[in-house]
Amino acid sequence: MRFTSQTSSDGVTEQFFTLSFTSGEIPGVLWTPDGAAAGPRPLILMGHGGGQHKKAPGIEARARRFVAECGFAVAAVDAPAHGDRPRDEEHNQAISELRTRMRTGGEVTSALARFHTLLAGQSVPEWRAVLDALQQLDHVGAGPVGYCGMSLGCALGVPFIAAEPRVRAAVLGLNGAETSAEAAARITVPLEFLVQWDDEMVPRTASLALFDLFASTEKTLHANPGKHAEIPMFELDSALRFFTRHLS
Amino acid sequence: MRFTSQTSSDGVTEQFFTLSFTSGEIPGVLWTPDGAAAGPRPLILMGHGGGQHKKAPGIEARARRFVAECGFAVAAVDAPAHGDRPRDEEHNQAISELRTRMRTGGEVTSALARFHTLLAGQSVPEWRAVLDALQQLDHVGAGPVGYCGMSLGCALGVPFIAAEPRVRAAVLGLNGAETSAEAAARITVPLEFLVQWDDEMVPRTASLALFDLFASTEKTLHANPGKHAEIPMFELDSALRFFTRHLS
Secondary structure (H helix, E strand, O other): OEEEEEEEEOOEEEEEEEEEEOOEEEEEEEEEEOOOOOOOOOEEEEEOOOOOOOOOHHHHHHHHHHHHHHOOEEEEEOOOOOOOOOOOHHHHHHHHHHHHHHHHOOOOHHHHHHHHHHHHHHHHHHHHHHHHHHHHOOOOOOOOEEEEEEOHHHHHHHHHHHHOOOEEEEEEEOOOOOOOHHHHOOOOOOEEEEEEOOOOOOOHHHHHHHHHHOOOOOEEEEEEOOOOOOOOOHHHHHHHHHHHHHHO | OEEEEEEEEOOEEEEEEEEEEOOEEEEEEEEEEOOOOOOOOOEEEEEOOOOOOOOOHHHHHHHHHHHHHHOOEEEEEOOOOOOOOOOOHHHHHHHHHHHHHHHHOOOOHHHHHHHHHHHHHHHHHHHHHHHHHHHOOOOOOOOOEEEEEEOHHHHHHHHHHHHOOOEEEEEEEOOOOOOOHHHHOOOOOOEEEEEEOOOOOOOHHHHHHHHHHOOOOOEEEEEEOOOOOOOOOHHHHHHHHHHHHHHO
């Protein structure tokens, strides 16, 4: 893991990094409290949405609150084929099929699920390698780990959490059961799962089906009116308290 | 409103009262901070569940936390045909029909809805009279009002909130759309709505249908695994923050 830049504002240090992996260079960001003492401290891994990247406004805003209000470390990386990362032929084909179906009013769910499955096959080992490297850092350390991801971040998070025993709690949402049913049934950690009641991209029944599948004994579904991108701000407060309860 | 006894423990004053109304004497309890200064202060009205009463453990435990942690006033009354209140012939018939159906494995939902509708016709004007009287008290006053009720407390709360503009926010749940669809569609205040995912008494679809009906632009459904009576403790923390956000 190589750090490429470091800045600080409002008590939060932001470090860009890159990690060399078999799948190529993984670019990421790490946010920690300014002048953080040696760890271990709780670490939240944040998975961004489709078409977004590691520094998307929704990711950074949440990360900064987790750091400033809870003293956590937070990291985000560009998912495969997103942000600063290249796309290969397989990515291009899947994206092109998805766009065609969206444009022509075709059946999108299965095409989206295939794209998510393709990306998840790459991102699960990447997240595990990033986590290994982050936990080596003096100001992060091997503390409890949380995962937070909506939409694509949920689709890639579910198989990651199922594979990674270091993740102890997660806030997920805005995704249905199509991509990750088998992995969901292997997840047992506490979950907060967000559903937008009028989601134009994820059918309500698919969201409820995914919630149903998680094997966690503590899992709470939070549903709010509004479209895919309209999660109310008070859900961030709730996520903050959820992670504080389970990781602190 | 006549006070019949007063005790204090852990910083919370508990006063039993009775209010003479056209429907008879309404017995209730008021909890306030010890030595509360003159109001107005936020007031939470709590509706108990079926077969319970104003001092049921779940009611009192929640009331005491609202008072001790938020400085609110909290009141509960015995619903018609519950607690210290008499049952008339119509109540007895409805209860008897309900018990028969439960015992014989008959269709319970419609019988329960009829019982709830009968009680709601009585309890809505009663709650309004109790609220009038409480707001006259020096240590309560005419501050913002919240309502909190699960199960029967939700079935009776929905028509009350629809009828009473003084109620500004509510935590409801464990009830379906059968009793109160028309009233639900007239509610516009912020809501937190609790669903038990494995509720043996309220079908999941009926709960989701009631949540759907509320006209509130801010409404959040919280669903947790478990049976009717197994709401997790952290939902009380959430209710506390919800009322603090909307009434303080």
